[in-house]
Amino acid sequence: MASSEVTRRAALLRTQIADYDYWYYVKDLPRVPDAEYDKLFRELQALEAQYPELLTSDSPTQRVGGKPLDMFQPVRHAIPMLSIRTETDISDQGAITFDARVRRELDLNENDPPIEYICELKFDGLAINLRYEQGRLVQAATRGDGETGEDVTQNVRTIHQIPLSLEGMCPNILEVRGEVYMARPDFERYNERQRELGLPTLVNPRNGAAGSIRQLDPALAARRPLKFFAYGLGEKVEGWDWRKTHKEVLKQLDAWGFPVNDECRVVQGAQGLVEFHRRIEAMRDRLPFDIDGVVYKVNSIALQERLGFVSREPRWAVAHKFPAEEQLTVVRDIEIQVGRTGKLTPVAKLEPVFVGGTTVSNATLHNEGEIRRKDVHIGDTVIVRRAGDVIPEVVGVLPERRPPDARAFEMPASCPVCGSHVVREEGEADARCTGGLFCAAQRKQAILHFAGRRMMDVEGLGDKLVEQLVDENIIRSLPDLYRLDVATLAALERMAEKSAQNIVAALEKSKQATLNRFLFALGIRHVGESTAKDLARHFGKLDAIMQASVEQLLQVPDVGPVVAQSIVDFFAEAHNREVVKQLRELGVHWDEHDGVSTQTLPLRGKTFVLTGTLASLSRDEAKSRLEALGAKVAGSVSKKTDYVVAGTEAGSKLDKALELNVPVWDEQQLLEQLKENEKP
Numbered sequence: 001m002a003s004s005e006v007t008r009r010a011a012l013l014r015t016q017i018a019d020y021d022y023w024y025y026v027k028d029l030p031r032v033p034d035a036e037y038d039k040l041f042r043e044l045q046a047l048e049a050q051y052p053e054l055l056t057s058d059s060p061t062q063r064v065g066g067k068p069l070d071m072f073q074p075v076r077h078a079i080p081m082l083s084i085r086t087e088t089d090i091s092d093q094g095a096i097t098f099d100a101r102v103r104r105e106l107d108l109n110e111n112d113p114p115i116e117y118i119c120e121l122k123f124d125g126l127a128i129n130l131r132y133e134q135g136r137l138v139q140a141a142t143r144g145d146g147e148t149g150e151d152v153t154q155n156v157r158t159i160h161q162i163p164l165s166l167e168g169m170c171p172n173i174l175e176v177r178g179e180v181y182m183a184r185p186d187f188e189r190y191n192e193r194q195r196e197l198g199l200p201t202l203v204n205p206r207n208g209a210a211g212s213i214r215q216l217d218p219a220l221a222a223r224r225p226l227k228f229f230a231y232g233l234g235e236k237v238e239g240w241d242w243r244k245t246h247k248e249v250l251k252q253l254d255a256w257g258f259p260v261n262d263e264c265r266v267v268q269g270a271q272g273l274v275e276f277h278r279r280i281e282a283m284r285d286r287l288p289f290d291i292d293g294v295v296y297k298v299n300s301i302a303l304q305e306r307l308g309f310v311s312r313e314p315r316w317a318v319a320h321k322f323p324a325e326e327q328l329t330v331v332r333d334i335e336i337q338v339g340r341t342g343k344l345t346p347v348a349k350l351e352p353v354f355v356g357g358t359t360v361s362n363a364t365l366h367n368e369g370e371i372r373r374k375d376v377h378i379g380d381t382v383i384v385r386r387a388g389d390v391i392p393e394v395v396g397v398l399p400e401r402r403p404p405d406a407r408a409f410e411m412p413a414s415c416p417v418c419g420s421h422v423v424r425e426e427g428e429a430d431a432r433c434t435g436g437l438f439c440a441a442q443r444k445q446a447i448l449h450f451a452g453r454r455m456m457d458v459e460g461l462g463d464k465l466v467e468q469l470v471d472e473n474i475i476r477s478l479p480d481l482y483r484l485d486v487a488t489l490a491a492l493e494r495m496a497e498k499s500a501q502n503i504v505a506a507l508e509k510s511k512q513a514t515l516n517r518f519l520f521a522l523g524i525r526h527v528g529e530s531t532a533k534d535l536a537r538h539f540g541k542l543d544a545i546m547q548a549s550v551e552q553l554l555q556v557p558d559v560g561p562v563v564a565q566s567i568v569d570f571f572a573e574a575h576n577r578e579v580v581k582q583l584r585e586l587g588v589h590w591d592e593h594d595g596v597s598t599q600t601l602p603l604r605g606k607t608f609v610l611t612g613t614l615a616s617l618s619r620d621e622a623k624s625r626l627e628a629l630g631a632k633v634a635g636s637v638s639k640k641t642d643y644v645v646a647g648t649e650a651g652s653k654l655d656k657a658l659e660l661n662v663p664v665w666d667e668q669q670l671l672e673q674l675k676e677n678e679k680p
C-alpha cells in the first residue's frame with residue numbers, strides 16, 4: 001500500500017505535469033525544458049507501476065498530447081495518432097533494452113535470427129496527419145489528444161513542401177503522417193530579425209513550428225518558413241497493394257512527392273541500432289534541423305501488427321534520445337562582453353550545466369531588450385539552449401523559482417573594458433562602447449582597419465602580427481603603431497630583421513595621408529569610404545569636422561541624423577581626440593583646404609535616374625559619385641528628372657525618359673561628366 005506521503009507526491013506530480021502539458025501542448029509555450037518534464041513524468045510512471053492503486057484514468061501518463069483548441073474544427077482521427085515510448089537510457093543500453101523487449105514479446109530465443117529494424121531521425125516539430133482523397137489534399141490535422149485533433153488545413157497549405165495533389169497512382173483515400181518543423185537556419189534568421197525589431201523571439205524551432213500551425217492566420221504561417229518530413233501512414237483503404245515493410249512505405253511516400261529524410265537505414269538486431277544511434281549523434285550538430293533522438297521501428301508490417309499497441313504507444317517502435325539541448329540552471333551573474341566592433345553583449349554566467357552534449361557555463365542574453373522581455377534576473381533559474389554550433393543562449397526564466405535576493409540587471413553606462421561611455425542609438429537593439437580606438441576589446445579590429453589598404457595602407461601589417469602586438473601589450477592604442485622600431489619588431493617570434501625593416505618603412509610611408517583616408521581609417525561608426533570623402537570635401541580641415549555640430553554635419557550630402565550623431569559622439573570622447581592629437585604629433589599629415597560648400601557643388605539641384613547596367617562602375621558607385629557632386633539620384637523618371645543615365649538593357653525608365661523628353665546620357669557621357677566635375 002502506498003503511504004500517504006507517496007499518495008500526496010503522486011497527486012502533486014499529476015497536477016504539476018498536467019499544468020506543464022497545458023502550456024506545452026495547448027499554448028505551445030513550454031514552462032520547463034523537456035529534460036525536466038521527463039524527470040517528473042518518469043517519477044510518476046514509476047510510482048504508478050509500484051502502486052497500481054494510484055493510477056487514475058485521468059493521469060497524464062495515460063494520455064497523449066493535449067486537448068484540441070476550441071478555435072479549430074475538431075477532426076476525429078480514423079486511426080488514433082499515438083505517442084512513441086521513450087527509451088530513457090541515452091547510452092547504447094537503450095537500444096539493447098528495446099531489442100530485448102521486442103524479442104521477448106515475439107517469443108524469440110537466441111537461436112532465432114536478428115530482427116530487422118528501420119531507423120529514422122526523431123524530428124522535433126509538430127505531428128500532422130494529411131488526408132488525401134482522389135489524390136488531393138483535403139484535410140490536415142494535428143494530433144490533439146490522439147483521438148481528436150485540430151483542423152489546420154489552411155495553415156498547412158502554406159507549406160511548400162507538402163504536395164497539394166499527388167503524383168502518379170495512389171489510393172482513393174490516403175493518410176500521410178509526418179512532422180512539420182522549422183529548420184535551424186530559418187529559426188535563427190527569424191529570431192535575429194525579431195531581436196532587431198525589438199519583438200519577442202521564438203523559444204525553439206519546435207515551438208516555432210507548433211505555434212505557426214496552431215493559430216488562425218494563414219498569412220502568419222506563410223511568413224514563418226516551415227518544412228515537412230513524412231514518416232508513416234494513417235488510414236489505409238482496402239483494395240490497394242500496401243507495402244510489406246516500413247522501408248517500402250517510405251519509398252512509396254517519396255515517389256508520391258513527399259519529403260522523406262534520407263538518413264533512414266534498415267539494420268539488423270541491437271548492434272545495428274547501436275551503430276545508427278552513435279552515427280547520428282556524432283552528426284547531430286551539423287544537421288540543419290533539430291532532432292531530439294532517433295526512432296527505431298520494426299521493419300516488417302506483419303510483425304508490427306503482431307506486436308500491436310499498449311495504451312498510448314505502439315510496441316514495435318521506440319524513441320532513443322540524445323542528450324537534451326535545453327536544461328535548467330542558475331544565473332550566477334551577468335557580465336558584459338565587448339565585441340570587436342564595440343557591441344556590448346550581456347552574457348549570463350551560469351552554474352555549469354551539461355546541455356547539447358557539452359558543459360556550458362556562459363550563455364548569451366543578446367541585448368538589454370531581450371533581458372527585459374524575458375525578465376532575467378541574477379539568481380534566476382533559467383532554460384539554457386545549446387543546439388548545433390549556435391552559441392548557447394538563455395531562452396526563458398522560471399519565475400516561480402526566483403529567490404528573494406534575485407537582482408535585476410542594469411546595462412552599465414560605461415564600457416567595462418575601457419570606461420568610455422555607452423550609447424544605444426534610437427531604433428537599435430544593441431548598446432555600443434564609444435571607446436573605439438581606445439578600447440582594448442576593439443583594439444585589434446581597429447588597428448587592422450586603420451592599416452587597411454583603402455585606409456592608411458600599411459603594407460605587411462596583417463592580422464597575425466596585430467594579434468601578437470596587442471597580446472604582448474606592445475601596442476595599446478593606435479599611436480603606438482608609429483612608435484614601433486625595427487628592434488622591437490625583430491624581437492618578435494617568427495619575425496626576420498628584413499621584414500621588421502619593411503614594416504617600419506611602410507608605417508613611415510603611410511604618414512603621408514589624405515584627410516578622407518585618415519577619417520575612414522579612424523573607424524567611426526557609419527563613416528564609410530564615401531562618407532569620409534564627402535566630409536573631407538565639405539569641411540576641408542579635420543578640426544572643422546571635430547568641432548562640427550549635428551546641424552553642420554547634416555549639410556554634407558548623404559549625411560543623415562544617425563551618421564551625424566555618430567561623428568559628434570566619436571569626437572566628444574576625450575580618448576578619441578587624444579588619439580588624433582598623438583597621431584598628428586607622430587607625423588601623420590595631409591593637405592587641408594577651406595572646404596567646398598554644397599552651395600557650390602557642380603551638380604547641385606540636378607536630379608538623375610540610373611537605369612540598366614553600367615560596364616565600368618556599379619550602380620551604387622555611380623550614385624555616390626553623383627551625390628558627392630551635389631546631385632540627387634531618384635528611383636523613377638518624372639517631369640522633374642534632369643538626366644537619365646542609361647546602361648545596357650535599360651527598360652521602362654528609358655522609354656519614360658524618351659516620352660518626357662528628358663536628356664539621356666550613356667555611360668561614356670556619365671564618365672566624362674564625372675571626371676570633369678570631380679576635379680579637385
Ligand SMILES: NC(=O)c1ccc[n+]([C@@H]2O[C@H](COP(=O)([O-])OP(=O)(O)OC[C@H]3O[C@@H](n4cnc5c(N)ncnc54)[C@H](O)[C@@H]3O)[C@@H](O)[C@H]2O)c1
Pocket residue numbers: 020021024025030031032033034035037038064065082083084086120121122123124125126127128143178179231295319
Ligand atoms: N517541456 C514541457 O513542458 C513538456 C510538456 C509535455 C511534453 N513534453 C515533451 O514532449 C515529449 C512527449 O510528447 P509526445 O507524447 O508527443 O512524444 P514525442 O514527441 O516524444 O514522440 C512522439 C512524436 O514523435 C514524432 N516523430 C518525430 N520523428 C518521428 C519519426 N521518424 N517517426 C515517428 N514519429 C516521429 C511524432 O510527431 C510523434 O507524435 C517528451 O519529449 C516531453 O519531454 C514537454
Ligand SMILES: [Zn+2]
Pocket residue numbers: 338415416417418419420433434435436439440441
Ligand atoms: Zn570599451
